[in-house]
Amino acid sequence: MTITQHASHCIDLHCHSTASDGALSPTALVERAAEKGVTHLALTDHDTLDGIAEARTAARKANICLISGIELSCVWRKHTIHIVGLDMDLSDETFRARVAGQQANRWKRASSIAEKLARHVNGCDKGILDKATELAGGDVPGRPHFARAMVEAELVKDSAMAFKKYLGSGKPGDVKAFWPELTEVVQWITDAGGIAVVAHPRKYKLTATRLRALVADFMAAGGESIEVITSGQSSGDLGFLTELCRRESLLASRGSDFHFPGAGWCELGRIPGLPEGLTPVWERFQNAPA
Numbered sequence: 001m002t003i004t005q006h007a008s009h010c011i012d013l014h015c016h017s018t019a020s021d022g023a024l025s026p027t028a029l030v031e032r033a034a035e036k037g038v039t040h041l042a043l044t045d046h047d048t049l050d051g052i053a054e055a056r057t058a059a060r061k062a063n064i065c066l067i068s069g070i071e072l073s074c075v076w077r078k079h080t081i082h083i084v085g086l087d088m089d090l091s092d093e094t095f096r097a098r099v100a101g102q103q104a105n106r107w108k109r110a111s112s113i114a115e116k117l118a119r120h121v122n123g124c125d126k127g128i129l130d131k132a133t134e135l136a137g138g139d140v141p142g143r144p145h146f147a148r149a150m151v152e153a154e155l156v157k158d159s160a161m162a163f164k165k166y167l168g169s170g171k172p173g174d175v176k177a178f179w180p181e182l183t184e185v186v187q188w189i190t191d192a193g194g195i196a197v198v199a200h201p202r203k204y205k206l207t208a209t210r211l212r213a214l215v216a217d218f219m220a221a222g223g224e225s226i227e228v229i230t231s232g233q234s235s236g237d238l239g240f241l242t243e244l245c246r247r248e249s250l251l252a253s254r255g256s257d258f259h260f261p262g263a264g265w266c267e268l269g270r271i272p273g274l275p276e277g278l279t280p281v282w283e284r285f286q287n288a289p290a
Contacts, residue, residue: 010269011282013042013067014084014199014230014255018137019051020071023260026051029268030058030066032261036269040282042069042255044084044199047102052090067288071199072102073177074185076214079204080177083185083218084227084253087285088194095192105178106140112175113146113167120172124155143167143174182214186221195281197225197253201244202237215248225251225281228274231258231266242275252278 016022017029024032026043033041041064043055049070059066070085088095114129131149132141141149147162156162167173189196198218201211215226228241229252245252252275258268274280282288 009040010038011040012038012256012269012271013069013086013253014044014227015258015268016045017043017051019048020045020139021259026055027058030055030062030064033268034062034064036267038064038269040065040067042067042086044069044071046071047073047099047106049090049099065289067285070099072185073179074182075179076182076217080179081182081204082199084197084199085189085194086197086281087287088189088192089287092192095188098188109175109177110141113173116172116175117146117166121155121166146173182217183221186218186223190222193287195225195284196223197227197281199227200230200257201226201241202233215244219248225253227255228252228278229254229271231256231271245278251281251284253281
């Protein structure tokens, strides 16, 4: 079902639940979205579809149109880039297998961090992975979870020290992610009938020239959309992305990138409408529920 622009619609196409690094369960997230007036929502957890089924049940109860979504990590010219996938056919078994591979990559990295810490930190053993996983709520732990685990094990005074000595850039626990290339991830999404979107383009701290190069490679791979509006961006960012979107005839997306309550600048549905003259990505959806 194509979603047309309408004044009564509040569309948020980027948010996270406890299935990845968000603070709210998929059900609580959808309920909060409904409270904030959101009518169309995409749950885009990092490299997992685990929250979708629960969110779909909650969305039916809340009368919200839930768009299939995910935020996939990839590599472009040595930079980690996030690509949001929207409106995929989630019955596509190949896509699901590829996403499962992303989760395996996350666990591979976490295991490598644990092994390196065990070798380089006196008193640390591989059990640090279990503790970090517990602190991550059972999800794949990242370096902040390992830092907290080290504090609780009294291996370091605080998280800042953990990063300074062991987890920061260039330190033993600084294990680079095992992500696929940008072209692969875009292909995964398009193969599943979805639309690939460059997430929060200005957050990668790329120069304007480098960002245009990213978009060119993204489009060559079959990508069709960029997030023109996301939480926390400046008016200058909005102007630059609007012009880039127009010049390249890209579809325009928007999303709060909501992770947790309490940050008013990053709230579900609290994002401006798209600038005039842009084609909203949701007008091209084919798999969205009625």
